[in-house]
Amino acid sequence: GAVVSQHPSRVICKSGTSVKIECRSLDFQATTMFWYRQFPKQSLMLMATSNEGSKATYEQGVEKDKFLINHASLTLSTLTVTSAHPEDSSFYICSASFRAGYEQYFGPGTRLTVT
Amino acid sequence: GQQVMQIPQYQHVQEGEDFTTYCNSSTTLSNIQWYKQRPGGHPVFLIQLVKSGEVKKQKRLTFQFGEAKKNSSLHITATQTTDVGTYFCAGGGGADGLTFGKGTHLIIQP
Numbered sequence: 263g264a265v266v267s268q269h270p271s272r273v274i275c276k277s278g279t280s281v282k283i284e285c286r287s288l289d290f291q292a293t294t295m296f297w298y299r300q301f302p303k304q305s306l307m308l309m310a311t312s313n314e315g316s317k318a319t320y321e322q323g324v325e326k327d328k329f330l331i332n333h334a335s336l337t338l339s340t341l342t343v344t345s346a347h348p349e350d351s352s353f354y355i356c357s358a359s360f361r362a363g364y365e366q367y368f369g370p371g372t373r374l375t376v377t
Numbered sequence: 378g379q380q381v382m383q384i385p386q387y388q389h390v391q392e393g394e395d396f397t398t399y400c401n402s403s404t405t406l407s408n409i410q411w412y413k414q415r416p417g418g419h420p421v422f423l424i425q426l427v428k429s430g431e432v433k434k435q436k437r438l439t440f441q442f443g444e445a446k447k448n449s450s451l452h453i454t455a456t457q458t459t460d461v462g463t464y465f466c467a468g469g470g471g472a473d474g475l476t477f478g479k480g481t482h483l484i485i486q487p
Contacts (some may be wrong), residue, residue: 296475305465305479306420355419365410365422366475 264290266358268369275346275376283341283372285356291336292358296366297329300353312339346376379404381468383478391486396453398481400466407469409442409449414480415462423451423464453483461485 265288275281285295294313298306310331312318318331328350330342339358343350353373357366380403390396400409408427412420424433426442426449433440439452453460463482467475 303482305477306475307477308475357420365425367422368412368419371419 264358264360264367266292266356266367266369268356268372270372271370272373273375275374277347277376278345280342280344281346281374283343283354283356283374285339285341285358285369287337287358287360287367290358290360292339292360293336294359295333295339296357296359297331297339297341298355298357300355300371302353306355309341343374346374348376350374351376379468379476381466381476381478383466383481385481386479387482387484389484389486390456392458393455396456396460396483398451398464398466398483400449400451400478402447402468404468405446407446409446410467410475411440411449411451412465412467412477413462414465418462420465456483456485458485458487 267286267288269284273281296311297309299309300306308321309324310318310320312331312333314333314336320326328344333339353371355368355371357368359366382401384399408425410425411423413423414420424440429446430444431442437454441450449466463480465480466478469475
């Protein structure tokens with residue numbers, strides 16, 4: 263099956279710093295990548311949809327200046343949490359889809375802790 | 378916006394008993410997908426349903442898509458300890474991100 267990697271798997275940073283999370287599709291070209299956020303024992307909430315070479319589409323309530331998304335190639339998307347605060351601590355998961363209307367393949371997630 | 382509701386939130390069963398989780402959407406769905414997330418893991422795709430009234434089976438798992446394409450169910454026959462996890466339904470997909478239900482946490486008592 264399709265494999266999606268995410269790096270780092272865990273990161274601890276100080277309040278006010280920025281953190282970059284990478285999402286890579288390892289064995290397929292992803293036309294679209296998605297970024298989700300998940301709180302403990304809760305569902306996944308879509309943050310933004312990212313298409314290669316174009317600006318990401320953010321969901322209502324998600325600050326695009328705080329959560330910067332770059333989809334530089336068909337195999338790489340990055341999420342940068344700028345000026346992180348403790349309330350940004352969460353589990354961030356990316357997914358990739360290689361064909362419109364088909365399933366999404368999820369990365370293993372990144373646990374962000376802001377102290 | 379689209380809302381996807383899923384029940385129950387938690388389900389405790391004895392090993393060997395059956396399990397069902399239900400998913401309802403506020404709007405007609407183009408497709409519905411089901412994912413399983415093991416404790417500490419990430420969601421893993423199980424199946425996608427597209428057609429009205431569609432039924433698909435994967436060994437002990439049976440997935441149904443309602444006639445109106447607004448509801449779906451996942452039924453597991455004779456649960457095993459390996460079935461433990463959270464099962465999410467999700468509406469939409471492809472060019473649009475998925476709208477996930479809150480998930481059903483399946484807890485199995487041996």
